């Protein structure tokens with residue numbers, strides 16, 4: 057089913073206009089014959105200029121016949137002189153097929169006494185109220201620390217200043233795998249993906265889009281280079297994000313819920329392709345050597361699951377049909393927390409690979425993305441992680457539903473899958489009886505340093521007794537421990553990002569305990585989210601003085617703060633799967649899909 061607007065892509069057209077001017081042939085005779093576009097004799101009788109025009113016309117004709125993603129695919133598979141990762145384009149095509157096939161199943165979670173209302177009210181002194189998703193609030197705006205940190209290649213020409221939440225997620229995922237001298241350009245190209253955050257609809261970002269588009273066209277002309285690959289992937293990504301936005305908007309309007317048929321309709325390997333195609337940041341896949349793609353895409357897929365787990369409450373409210381948690385839930389195994397267990401298995405294994413690797417190895421895009429997303433998801437303010445964690449924990453503890461007690465029990469269990477390979481582990485999630493094959497997660501305890509600098513933040517509004525206990529929890533790091541893979545360097549554990557993450561967690565643990573009064577607990581939960589940007593800021597600062605491995609292990613150590621002794625991801629997603637969510641009229645806006 058093709059609409060008129062699916063038959064040509066302005067950005068692909070613009071790229072073709074540049075490519076035809078190349079002084080080499082875009083596609084050799086074998087590729088042209090293999091694609092069935094011409095006979096060898098016909099093609100070889102043409103001049104280079106004519107060959108390129110002939111080929112570009114064939115791509116445009118394919119767009120018109122089968123839609124522009126088919127045109128992209130023909131370009132990727134045939135133009136052997138152009139850098140354009142064909143495996144990535146195949147994932148995109150599969151992704152859009154799956155997108156068009158997704159239908160809500162109407163299934164409901166178990167009925168419990170857990171409930172939550174999403175509200176825009178600034179006062180949320182109730183464990184039944186939570187704020188909507190944001191793009192990172194404004195606590196960072198006057199920050200003496202954030203603005204200088206952001207100047208170091210975290211801001212981009214033409215794009216107005218962004219919150220740590222936005223700039224960190226878009227740019228950290230490729231931070232340590234793009235060569236330093238290509239970073240500014242790749243950052244601009246990647247920010248074309250902020251269509252996913254609807255930034256193309258915001259006036260202050262329009263000059264940034266215009267600049268990045270210009271840059272993309274300049275690099276499209278650089279035949280056979282990694283930057284040509286990056287530019288074309290960024291343009292393809294722009295097309296994908298605009299295409300899926302239309303579909304996501306129709307889901308929101310339909311309000312049919314986020315449950316769908318999962319593996320009963322879409323095989324697990326097609327789901328991986330769907331997540332990769334819709335990752336929002338294909339640029340670096342175009343930049344990375346295509347030979348690394350099959351490995352790289354596996355952990356990219358898991359980095360999207362990472363975000364989905366924290367995002368679940370909001371995906372449920374916006375009837376998103378592309379949450380990997382709901383995909384796993386459709387197989388019946390989210391009830392055993394298999395989504396978190398799979399995530400933990402792969403994240404630990406990825407960190408181990410980086411930790412044991414040589415210090416000069418360039419990480420894959422997928423590995424970089426997964427570990428950076430692990431630091432971002434709990435500390436981005438966007439997902440209201442700590443507000444939810446505190447309120448959810450308090451509700452779960454007082455609940456009379458056995459499902460609620462089960463969530464708390466699972467959050468303390470620390471299990472993993474025995475499979476070491478990501479693709480094998482992913483298949484295993486759907487094997488009958490998988491819940492009986494789980495093993496204990498092996499970790500080492502590390503002692504975090506204090507983070508006295510958090511005292512400079514405006515404190516939460518709490519009673520005297522809670523105030524004393526809050527201050528003590530925040531600053532007393534002796535006796536605290538974080539649990540991660542063996543072999544993390546002492547310098548990683550001592551990094552300010554890790555100390556701050558641990559301090560924020562101690563405050564949240566206090567607020568979720570019975571010792572803290574309920575109103576004060578709500579206040580501390582919100583405070584913890586506001587303070588979180590300082591974790592991302594510390595990572596932005598340390599980027600400059602660390603190797604790829606050191607920095608990625610630092611992001612891993614930040615994530616691991618949230619895994620044990622209580623798995624924050626289990627509490628959040630376990631609660632969301634079992635609660636009744638409502639929303640005050642208009643609290644979520646028209647499209648807070650804003651999904652990744």
Ligand SMILES: [Zn+2]
Nearest residue numbers: 252336651652
């Ligand atoms: Zn998206």
Ligand SMILES: [Zn+2]
Nearest residue numbers: 519522573576
């Ligand atoms: Zn109190």
